[in-house]
Amino acid sequence: MIRASIDIGSNSCLLLVLEIKGESITTLESHSRITSLGKDLDVNKCFLDESIKSTLQALSDYSNILSKYDIDSREVIVTATEASRVANNFDDLSVPAKKDFNFEIQRISGEGEAFYTAFGVAMGVEDKSSNITIMDIGGASTELINVQLDDFKIINSVSLPIGSVRATNWIKNKAFDVELKKILGEYELDSFKVKRLICVAGTMTTVAAIIEKMSTFNEDKIQGLTFSRESLDLLKAELENKSGDEILEHYPICGKRAFSIYGGALVASKLSSYLNVSEFEISTYGLRYGVAIKGSIDERFI
Numbered sequence: 001m002i003r004a005s006i007d008i009g010s011n012s013c014l015l016l017v018l019e020i021k022g023e024s025i026t027t028l029e030s031h032s033r034i035t036s037l038g039k040d041l042d043v044n045k046c047f048l049d050e051s052i053k054s055t056l057q058a059l060s061d062y063s064n065i066l067s068k069y070d071i072d073s074r075e076v077i078v079t080a081t082e083a084s085r086v087a088n089n090f091d092d093l094s095v096p097a098k099k100d101f102n103f104e105i106q107r108i109s110g111e112g113e114a115f116y117t118a119f120g121v122a123m124g125v126e127d128k129s130s131n132i133t134i135m136d137i138g139g140a141s142t143e144l145i146n147v148q149l150d151d152f153k154i155i156n157s158v159s160l161p162i163g164s165v166r167a168t169n170w171i172k173n174k175a176f177d178v179e180l181k182k183i184l185g186e187y188e189l190d191s192f193k194v195k196r197l198i199c200v201a202g203t204m205t206t207v208a209a210i211i212e213k214m215s216t217f218n219e220d221k222i223q224g225l226t227f228s229r230e231s232l233d234l235l236k237a238e239l240e241n242k243s244g245d246e247i248l249e250h251y252p253i254c255g256k257r258a259f260s261i262y263g264g265a266l267v268a269s270k271l272s273s274y275l276n277v278s279e280f281e282i283s284t285y286g287l288r289y290g291v292a293i294k295g296s297i298d299e300r301f302i
C-alpha cells in the first residue's frame with residue numbers, strides 16, 4: 001500500500017510517500033520546500049502573494065513526483081497548520097490547490113497537530129517503557145506534547161503562538177521579549193518541565209545539522225541525534241549578530257531557512273531554559289508521518 005501526505009506549515013511545505021506492508025514501513029520520497037507562509041502574518045493577517053506562489057509551486061512539484069506512483073491525488077492527505085488557521089486569505093491558497101492539483105487542504109487544529117506529530121514521533125522510539133515530551137517548533141507556533149508510549153496516548157499538549165518566522169518578525173520589530181513574556185504568563189507549562197525534549201521539524205533538525213557540522217542534510221544521520229542545551233546556546237550566540245545572508249554563507253546547509261534560523265534557535269533556547277531542559281534528541285518523524293500512517297484525519301481535528 002502506498003500512502004502520501006503533504007504538510008503545509010508556516011515556513012515549509014513537506015511531502016512524504018510511504019510504502020506500508022503490514023508492520024513494515026518504507027520511506028519512498030521525502031521532500032521539503034521553504035515557502036514562508038507565516039512571513040509577516042501577525043501584521044497582515046494574510047499570506048503574502050509571494051508565499052502563496054511558492055507554496056503552489058511546491059505543490060506543483062509534488063504533484064509531478066506523485067505521478068510516478070499508483071496513488072490518486074484525492075487520496076493524498078494534505079494538512080495545513082497555524083499559519084493557515086490565522087490567515088484571512090486561506091482560500092487564495094486552497095482554491096487553486098484544489099483546482100490545479102486536486103489537493104484538498106485540511107486545516108487541522110492545534111490539538112490535531114499535536115496528536116499526529118506525537119503519533120509519528122512515537123513510531124521512531126524503540127523503548128516504549130517510559131513517557132516522552134515533544135517540542136515541535138514551526139514557523140508560527142510551537143507545540144509541546146506529553147506522550148504515553150506503551151499504550152499510545154496524548155497526556156496533555158499546548159500550542160504556543162510562537163515559532164521561528166514569528167520570532168524573526170518580533171526580533172526585527174524589537175518586540176520578542178515582550179511577546180515571549182506575554183506567552184509565558186498566559187500558558188501553564190509546568191507539566192512540560194523535563195530534562196530531555198524530543199524535537200521535530202525544520203528548526204531543530206537544521207540546528208542539529210549545524211552543530212554536527214554536516215555539509216549536506218541526511219535524515220538517517222539526524223534521526224536520534226542528541227546534543228546539550230549548552231551546544232544550542234553556543235550556536236544561538238554565533239547566529240545572533242549575523243544577517244540571513246551571513247548565516248547562509250557560514251552555514252549553507254540552512255538554505256532558505258537561513259533568514260529564520262536564529263529566531264527558531266532563540267525560541268528553542270528561551271523555552272528550554274524556562275522548562276529546565278538540559279538535553280535534546282532529534283526525531284525526523286512527525287506530523288507528516290503520523291498522518292500518512294493513520295491514513296486519514298479524524299474529523300474532530302478539522
